[in-house]
Amino acid sequence: MKPFETVGIIGRLGSELVLHSVSVLQQLLLSRQLKVLVDDEISQHLDHSAMQVASRKQIGEQCDLVVVIGGDGSLLGVARAMARHDIPILGINRGKLGFLTDIHPDEIEEKVGEVLDGHYQVEQRFLLAVNVYRGGDLIASGSALNDVVINSGRSARMINFDLYMGDAYVYSQDSDGLIVSTPTGSTAYALSGGGPIMHPGLDAIAIVPMFPHTLSARPTVVNGNTEIKVVIGDCHPYISCDGQVHLNTAPGDEVKISKKSEQLTLLHPQDHDFYAACRDKLGWSERLSD
Template identity: 40%
Template structure:
């Protein structure tokens, strides 16, 4: 087995395949059972993530924790929506296992194998017809008086916001140690190119192509209209300090959060981990945007 992203070029690379699904979904349970039968008929070893197996009732299947999947699987197939993919990507990032997504959700920016043609798409992937694409993650930590209180990975974004209070918060923003501004707003989104089509997009942030080596800083409802979104290098270190008398909540991909106090420091930088998404034949990032964002018009010839 090779755990080097981008080096998947033979059928032997995908002998052990893990299946991860959204919990409590009858549609996904049926799809997972179809996938198990399809893969086993090809003589491949199949692992079902243990939470998925418990939720869909996949009795008699080999179950595995995320750590075991990371150690043993050559490929992980995620059946669900982008939220399911986000969770799997963060849990498996340290293992460099390629991920393929079957879209059973609403948008599917990352799960791009259509559910109605799932078996055909997976068959093409296993035959070597795929396009690997790397996406980087963010390392985030919350500091208090020099000590790390909380740390997490994020594939989409890190968001600091006002939490449950009904007023703005005030933070000091620095990039690579240089003071940028003091922001009075509902909060700030720090988004990767992957996350630029998620929460940041709804806050009027820029769409960043996955090949762009950048991170978007997107203020949420800033008091000063001149506080606009900005894209910085993905090599930058971002520091956001919560100023006195304000508390806030910090979210990591919408899956984890930490309640911060005045004076706490949020540090964010590019992680050493990356994930590899396996796209089906004919995949186009711009075609995906046209479909998901309902861009109109047809090309002129």
């Protein structure tokens, strides 16, 4: 990967801690004589004298690295917007878990400096595309880095649907919903639904039923190139993409979910370890005290 010359900064709004980290990062980048573009949504809260303000579209078109400061949710939104531009993304954690935004704020100068010097790990993460068809016509679409969730929405009630893998019928189900997760999303909502933890390097998709009205339904893992089709029954469920983009459906709609052609290039510090992150974030290896 070529040296970074133009770096975009995108931060989560509404946090003084994020603004502080943006300032620290900005000074580091400017000290290295790099061109810095700051997202226009957060720039209004910063000193304008030492930065160039840009829209996310401009950041996608002009930058060769984007640094996201916030939580994993912040990075999810940026990933969906930037995947089409094929720009690597680096995350600084000002959220909670930090599976995607894995640089600690106190280590910005050290860890980001290492990345700028060319010392980093590169991961390719695929996204899911979801398309909703009604009577054969495409009526809505979205994309997700973590998961596509079909659920009843605000009301606590079951929905019903038929599930297909490609052309193969799998089952009909009454449940609270269905989670279709990438390996990236396997440590997110799918995990709380009893789904498997998948290594980010896997080319696989997990299908996790949400409170199914049967004792035999279990999570299923399929090849990443599988097209998943859900035919909506007598209900009006919602579709959620990463918990941030929402689509409506009606009885008889066909929901098709498949891997997108664009991928996210995610950068990590050189010492990043997925299993160490699991131990830290999920409490693996903790022992009960006496």
